[in-house]
Amino acid sequence: MNQPIKFYQTGTFTVGNRLLAPEQRTVQASAERSNSINSGHRACQGCGEALGARYAVDAAMRATNNQLIAANATGCLEVFSTPYPETSWQLPWIHSLFGNAAAVGTGIAAAMKVKGRKEVRVIAQGGDGGTTDIGFGCLSGMFERNDDVLYICYDNEAYMNTGVQRSSATPHAARTATTMAVGPEPGASFGQGKNLPLIAMAHEIPYVATATVADLHDLEAKVEKAMSLHGARYLHVLVPCPLGWGAASHDTIRLARLAHETGLFPVFEAERGEVTAVSKIRHRVPVEDYLKPQKRFAHLFAGAGDAATIARLQAEADRNIRRFGLVEERETA
Amino acid sequence: MLQIRIHGRGGQGVVTAAEMLSVAAFEQGRHAQAFPSFGSERTGAPVVAFCRIDDREIRLREPIVEPDVLIVQDPTLLHQVDVFQGLKPDGYVLINSRRSFDELGLADIAQRFRRERLVTVPATDIALKHIGRPLPNAVLLGAFAALSGLITLEAVAHAIREKFSGRIAEANVAAATDAFDYLRREIEELHAHAD
Amino acid sequence: MLMQIEGSQAVARAVALCRPEVICAYPISPQTHIVEGLGELVKDGTLAPCEFINVESEFAAMSVAIGASAAGARSYTATASQGLLFMAEAVYNASGLGLPIVMTVANRAIGAPINIWNDHSDSMSQRDCGWLQLFAESNQEALDLHIQAFKLAEELSMPVMVCMDGFILTHAYERVDMPTQADVDAFLPPYEPRQVLDPAEPVSIGAMVGPEAFMEVRYLAHAKQTMALERIPQIAAEFAQRFGRTSGGLVRAYRCEDAETIVVSLGSVVGTLEETIDDLRAQGVKIGVLAIRSFRPFPLAAVRAALEGAKRVVVLEKSFCVGLGGVVSTDVRVALSGLQLHGYTVVAGLGGRAITKSSLARTLAEAVADRLPPLTFMDLDWGMVNRQLEREKSIRRSGPVAENLLRDVGSVASKVA
Numbered sequence: 001m002n003q004p005i006k007f008y009q010t011g012t013f014t015v016g017n018r019l020l021a022p023e024q025r026t027v028q029a030s031a032e033r034s035n036s037i038n039s040g041h042r043a044c045q046g047c048g049e050a051l052g053a054r055y056a057v058d059a060a061m062r063a064t065n066n067q068l069i070a071a072n073a074t075g076c077l078e079v080f081s082t083p084y085p086e087t088s089w090q091l092p093w094i095h096s097l098f099g100n101a102a103a104v105g106t107g108i109a110a111a112m113k114v115k116g117r118k119e120v121r122v123i124a125q126g127g128d129g130g131t132t133d134i135g136f137g138c139l140s141g142m143f144e145r146n147d148d149v150l151y152i153c154y155d156n157e158a159y160m161n162t163g164v165q166r167s168s169a170t171p172h173a174a175r176t177a178t179t180m181a182v183g184p185e186p187g188a189s190f191g192q193g194k195n196l197p198l199i200a201m202a203h204e205i206p207y208v209a210t211a212t213v214a215d216l217h218d219l220e221a222k223v224e225k226a227m228s229l230h231g232a233r234y235l236h237v238l239v240p241c242p243l244g245w246g247a248a249s250h251d252t253i254r255l256a257r258l259a260h261e262t263g264l265f266p267v268f269e270a271e272r273g274e275v276t277a278v279s280k281i282r283h284r285v286p287v288e289d290y291l292k293p294q295k296r297f298a299h300l301f302a303g304a305g306d307a308a309t310i311a312r313l314q315a316e317a318d319r320n321i322r323r324f325g326l327v328e329e330r331e332t333a
Numbered sequence: 334m335l336q337i338r339i340h341g342r343g344g345q346g347v348v349t350a351a352e353m354l355s356v357a358a359f360e361q362g363r364h365a366q367a368f369p370s371f372g373s374e375r376t377g378a379p380v381v382a383f384c385r386i387d388d389r390e391i392r393l394r395e396p397i398v399e400p401d402v403l404i405v406q407d408p409t410l411l412h413q414v415d416v417f418q419g420l421k422p423d424g425y426v427l428i429n430s431r432r433s434f435d436e437l438g439l440a441d442i443a444q445r446f447r448r449e450r451l452v453t454v455p456a457t458d459i460a461l462k463h464i465g466r467p468l469p470n471a472v473l474l475g476a477f478a479a480l481s482g483l484i485t486l487e488a489v490a491h492a493i494r495e496k497f498s499g500r501i502a503e504a505n506v507a508a509a510t511d512a513f514d515y516l517r518r519e520i521e522e523l524h525a526h527a528d
Numbered sequence: 529m530l531m532q533i534e535g536s537q538a539v540a541r542a543v544a545l546c547r548p549e550v551i552c553a554y555p556i557s558p559q560t561h562i563v564e565g566l567g568e569l570v571k572d573g574t575l576a577p578c579e580f581i582n583v584e585s586e587f588a589a590m591s592v593a594i595g596a597s598a599a600g601a602r603s604y605t606a607t608a609s610q611g612l613l614f615m616a617e618a619v620y621n622a623s624g625l626g627l628p629i630v631m632t633v634a635n636r637a638i639g640a641p642i643n644i645w646n647d648h649s650d651s652m653s654q655r656d657c658g659w660l661q662l663f664a665e666s667n668q669e670a671l672d673l674h675i676q677a678f679k680l681a682e683e684l685s686m687p688v689m690v691c692m693d694g695f696i697l698t699h700a701y702e703r704v705d706m707p708t709q710a711d712v713d714a715f716l717p718p719y720e721p722r723q724v725l726d727p728a729e730p731v732s733i734g735a736m737v738g739p740e741a742f743m744e745v746r747y748l749a750h751a752k753q754t755m756a757l758e759r760i761p762q763i764a765a766e767f768a769q770r771f772g773r774t775s776g777g778l779v780r781a782y783r784c785e786d787a788e789t790i791v792v793s794l795g796s797v798v799g800t801l802e803e804t805i806d807d808l809r810a811q812g813v814k815i816g817v818l819a820i821r822s823f824r825p826f827p828l829a830a831v832r833a834a835l836e837g838a839k840r841v842v843v844l845e846k847s848f849c850v851g852l853g854g855v856v857s858t859d860v861r862v863a864l865s866g867l868q869l870h871g872y873t874v875v876a877g878l879g880g881r882a883i884t885k886s887s888l889a890r891t892l893a894e895a896v897a898d899r900l901p902p903l904t905f906m907d908l909d910w911g912m913v914n915r916q917l918e919r920e921k922s923i924r925r926s927g928p929v930a931e932n933l934l935r936d937v938g939s940v941a942s943k944v945a
Contacts, residue, residue, distance in 0.1 A: 111603075
């Protein structure tokens, strides 16, 4: 039988891997995976970032035959993974500052190049705050020079480690500690989030991709693809934060999937500024399905509800769908 | 210690002149220090550069307030900047101009100094003739070699070839030599008049 | 080999002789000629293998150096003034992590008001961070100190800042003796890191350290600087033996043996001071100069030993602690605690104001006669200051300070010096 069988993750219990050919199985399915971020770290229950980092770094380790060095920005990942005197990292890892992960990555890559160690690859990683705000300058510089670094942004849409303050990645209307759900315009009333993937594409770097923790195969494939290329590469991963989003800790993967399925978070790949592939929405859902389980959007549903803002968010989703072609064209009967 | 102060405008190679002078002195086995004045630099704005020459290590680092030598690359500065400020009574003055000292209206200033040490050279004209551009800096160094004997023409030529290369270097050397010869003749005349 | 070149070029060539593997820098006056020189040497293949990275800010420059150094590469950068402040977070990070980066600071004033000329406020602003700070008096010393700096930094695993006066040294043409590659190679072995990012032996660098161990980690930086107090003179001696001249060390005393008055200073102004002292000595004044070469670690014992026989100490500094007075003089006082002598702080040369022999002679004569106030600002235009203070007393909307003062000064371009 030649028909490919599609398996979908339906939560944390996955059956697909065992029925797939070995080479199609995920890195996570292997007992030989590097487990780059070892258990024992101090992440919250249901932390999307811990999950995303494990998926991404293990995939990068396999793709590089464990010849990988990581630079990490200050943030949740750095804090929960290295509680003094312990570290969960099984690969060479450096934390320098909040805003310089990309530049530190550039430095490591330069050192490897000058020493002729071609086989050693570099990733730089951080949260949305360290990437879209304070680390933006260094990131753009790294892109512009096409330094040989894969930058991974784990986007939970706010400065979570310091107590859930608004970042330039915070979506419109979301409640954060600095955009409280009070007053005539509750939540993040200005802006709609800085679109880092599009900005990365504007630098025309070899590879840009977005992914979520809801699709493990997709995320791993993108990391593998990225590591097969050289030059500046950017991967933007949506990682729900139960605490910051006010969601149940068992909803992390479900919310990531809903973000994709509403169209609010387009999942795609691009090379040198041109979109090359998109992850189509299988089963489109209205934005409310995604917003309701999150207390950070609760004020949109309180009392009479804020239909206008919800409509605005829906329009954003519609625009993404149109812009990236996220829904299969349906033949009219 | 010999202290030389060079005046000009931004874009005329005043700083380069001071640097080349220091290289020429070095070539002659002497210690030399050259540095620009620290004003805002801008094409056309007045610029000053300094050069000290000595036979021992030079430790002093202040701007030159009592120069032994004054080189003025741009005569339009004469009535804007007090270029003669602090010049030693025995000082040398070399001005880039077709006109003489008196014709420049400097007769009474000239009274304060030794007349045979105050000369003008049409350095821009000489530069245009040999280099094709109105850059009088190297030219004036050639003239200075003739005026004072404190730097040799060979050393000036060497310094020019260090700074510039190829045709431009040779053109500047030719221009500097031309100025050297020109000034030699002018000094003979001055001495003839003085006698 | 003897050559007559610009200070910046001398430093660029000396740094190149040290075989740096990663150079990253962002342009800022007056350091530009140094990195331009190095950029050219890399591009034309003279300095190889070396990665020269044009970074997008000083913060990126120090960060790239951090990454490169942590990955085992000998790393170098250069900056001044505003640039040093912009990278300040990374500067502290580098010393906190113990990475042996060498950086040239082409000393320049810090704004506001914006000023591109020389004083020591930039390096002084970072004197507490853990970087070693060496000051050069001449271009020869500047180039020599860079060679010593790499050796010192890598032995101790601590970063070193080589401070040289912007414009006064960087843009001055002077005679220097440039060492050979063979001599530098013999003096400076390849970099052997204490910690390195290597897939063969993974380590985590940069952990968060709480109250349980932070003090100990920071103390170790201090311990390293204390070790440096021994090592700096030794390296200077090793340098002298190989290259045939004295450069560096902790302090250098000039005519202090029987001096009743000693002037303490750093950097290029020492040269002008020595000339002034020679004149005063010729007049029978018993006066000498103590040049501080290593500012961090501050050589308390050496300074005390040099000064304890004097009656009075004048600290002449191109730095200023707003609200207190001197920066260097405060450190010197620590060295002299318990001793009975007159201490004078003279703040001079801020923002590039020329320090002249005649002003120094006048000021020192006052000091020798004990007529000098404890804190003076040499050549300060009190008229200008008082006019502004009057202005502010008389009207609330008195306008921007700098603009008011500049109007008083008038046209600067037509001034000779």
